[in-house]
Amino acid sequence: MKRTLTYSLLILISFLSNATLAQDKFTISGSLKDATTGEDIIGARIAVLELPGTGAITNTFGFYSLTLPAGNYTLQYRYLGFTTIEEKIVLNANITKNLELAPEAKTFDAVVITTEKADENITSGEMSVDKIDVKDIENIPVIFGEKDIFKTMQLLPGVKSAGEGNSGFYVRGGGSDQNLVLLDGAPVYNASHLLGFFSVFNSDALKDVKLYKGGAPAEFGGRLSSVMDINMKEGNSKQFSFSGGVGLISSRLTIEGPIVKDKGSFIVSGRRTYVDMFLRLSNNESLNQSILYFYDLNLKANYRVGEKDRIFLSGYFGRDNFGFADQFGFDWGNATGTLRWNHIYTDKLFGNTSVIFSNYNYKIKFGGGNETFEIGSQIQDINVKQDFDWFVNSNNTLKFGANFIHHTFKPGEIETGSGINFELNDIQERYSTESSVYLQNEQKVKKRWVFNYGLRFDNFTQLGGGEFYSYNDAGDVIDTAVYADKWEVVKSYNGLSPRLGTTFIINELSSVKASYGRTYQFVHLISNTTASSPTDIWLPSSNNIKPEIADQFAVGYFRNFFNNAVEGSIEVYYKDMQNTIDYRDGAEVTLNPTVEGELLYGRGRAYGMEFLLRKKKGKFTGWVAYTLAKTERLFDEINNNTWYPARQDRRHDLSIVGIYTLNDRLTFSGTWVFQTGNAVTFPSGKYEIDGQIVNYYTERNGYRMPNYHRLDLGITLNNKNFKLVTDPETGQEKQVPRRWESSWNLSVYNAYARENAYSISFKENPETGQTEAVQLALFKIIPSLTYNFKF
Amino acid sequence: MKMETKIVSLFAGILFLTACEKVIDIPLEDADRKFVIEGVLRDTPGENYILISKTGSVYESSNFEKITGASVSVTDKSGTTYLFTEVVGSPGRYTNATFATAPNNVYDLQVISGTETFTSSSQSLYKPELDSLSYIEQVGTFGVGTDTTYLVFFSFTDQVDQENYYRLIVYVNGVPDGTYYITNDELFDGQPYSQPAFATTVEKGDTVIMELLGMDKSAYTYFFSLSNATAEGPFAPTPANPVSNIEGGAIGYFNAYTSDTMSIIIPQ
Incomplete structure (x- = not known):
């Protein structure tokens, strides 16, 4: 491991010295925005026409930086769906260039033919x-x-x-x-x-x-x-805008606008379901007192403080509520908050400082008045993060940073009302820290090669406060250690994760790529049910639970067709996993103070091939995706220590997605999916015990669910969003957007009403006394209509 | 604490009122037949039995093979051995008319059938005592079932400084309701405790009998995993056989326990 570190340092030093040797180079930097909304454009490409293969890409905050030898250049700023801008520059000093790209103009025949190359995937x-x-x-x-x-x-x-x-x-x-x-x-x-x-x-x-x-x-x-890296919109910094939708089960409303025009903006977006509002209209007392809804609220604001600084505040709050009158309640949800500060240190060094909060909790309440009984659980993170993007030169982009997370785990808190004359103990809280540093460079070499190499170091420390158990092989507690101090170290783990990738560009239309990456996981979701439930709890790595480790290798061939209109790729991968978690037979995973004794640790491996053919331009867009995959687990205690298929093991997965834009107003779409069955455990015998018939199992995941297939269809009808106006100067007709834009969306889920198996259970038919395989299908055919608007 | 699973399942049930069920054909491989032993020893003479049978095919009728002519005995910690004999007219059912468990004893089971020998051991702990039963009225259960039902609570005090494991059996009008109420004292060691029989539907005029069993850990684990194994749906644990405490290759359980019973009548 030390060697890897040394090598990385050597590589780093070698290209840094290159950077300093090169004389009379200058940097052009700036940010790219959407001209209509002021949103930052992420991943836009800046190409230098005179130097093919040289360029830059905007980061998550729309920032780019490009260092070139002095000279005259033509820069092309391009992003799919936006009009490309060409700028001629004379580079004899460092320049800042902030630009706005306009969305591609709507033309009468709706087909936009762009000459730009969209060969990013190559x-x-x-x-x-x-x-x-x-x-x-x-x-x-x-x-x-x-x-x-x-x-x-x-x-x-x-x-x-x-x-x-x-x-x-x-x-x-x-x-x-x-x-x-x-x-x-x-x-x-x-x-x-x-x-x-x-x-x-x-x-x-x-x-x-x-x-x-x-x-x-x-x-x-x-x-x-x-x-899965998701970025929220910043909000329209040009003008106020309202948008929303009314759907079958929920409605949405978004308000966005400038705080100070072109300097800051905000967005507030909410969504709520309303099945319960219909239930309330019911005469049936047991229906109209039912509570069943969820809502989400997204908020974000940003403000530019001077040329070099920008502050972002974003948050999410969402909750599900389920209950009945005041007798019973069950609610759960996430809350997150992010405060970020962007600072442009130099025209080559971009920094982002974040303070992040995240919480997930659930509560279950029984009883009314003072005779209540409440169970709750939560995980909460406080996270401080510093990231730097260093645009070293036109061939090297270096990212480095550090991160510190403090986790609080409350696996089970039980409260009783004053009318209940007993108390239940809480499950002990757990605290841990996760600290990381990383370094990653993307290096282009001689037009044809791109290398990505990085290294991440993680430390995970479980902290004290409470009793910590040790278990024997049977999962029984054999020893209890008490750590009184909250900051005492109970167990500490270190992990070094190399990340390597390389791209070889064969020609304009094709490339070969390969990658290797190691990942560590220090928090684990404890769930032994088939479907995940809101009551599943997270647990930290501990004196018993080791971090999960994965090593993944992948190789891919990328090929574009028809002047980049169609992108194709094939990737194969192999992943090896260590310390994966499964559960003892009959494990008790909720509200169990000694839950760690119910866990089993084993290995996993997954390999497969993924194929994608995607058409991104034209009237007809869409893709065909096919995955051939296998994923297995190995545990001493399961299936006699032989490799067996994991629950999510599924051999074939095919998705076909087609979207046809007939004209400005009408869009048709369809998806068809076909999947072979997941691995599942079925009985191979039955017996009578305790007055009932019980199934007898011999093998974990030894059977397969039936094949699954489904067709969904959709039509979007845009109401006339543009009106024709004759330009008084040129006499030509042109389109002017209406203030109020709206559309109808009709979709049909499972259009041919296939009864796909959600679960299969083996039960005795009370009439015949015979055991039958009973398949449960959830959704037969579900049409829905949504109205969307924007003004 | 199986309560949460039940709630999630109920929630799912309401969501999928539109779902549909149908019987499908799934070929299954047949496992070798296994011995099944169910040993119930309690503190009331005449109500103790050992049942011995075999597993059968999933799709065949549930007339399981009964094991007759086995030699069945139970030995307590003082070394006294009680023979259990097969009941005439009930093949596979072995009883001893005078046997009863006592608190804080250990019982060893031995079953010999042909060349097979099976053994198990079970510990009877202190005799639990129910303090009281009570009920509250509930209007509606999310639109499912009748409008007014009753939730019956049982209360007892846990023995301090001992790991205790409990099972509650609920009889509504004399019929066991089939729900497994299983708990241990990890969260209330030595304290009073109360819990509703939340999955048992009780209506006006019903007579509810509750029997609280004090068991050992192996019996607790068996019943906990049996309740997992008999749960259904997406929120049920991955199917697995209950964790048996029988040695020698048989499945099933041997439970020597003491219990307490109380009853309550819901007024008309």
């Missing part, structure tokens, strides 16, 4: 990345018409849905708790509403979503399988 140093433009998801049909980035993500290769209509997902054989979901840098611990049927992200408030399935940059760590 030339970028990234692989194993799924990107979704939030605008793209508007047309894709989804259940209940609730557009959802998670569900659209599941249509991409390597990302598997956690179940029918579920927003939970598995990436390349990893568990659903192995995805780091970041909203403006804040981890979201339970990203689903209503038992997983909706993600907590209201897409109206989101700008950009990127999913790293492997080889994530060293700036990310802490989860084994993937990083």
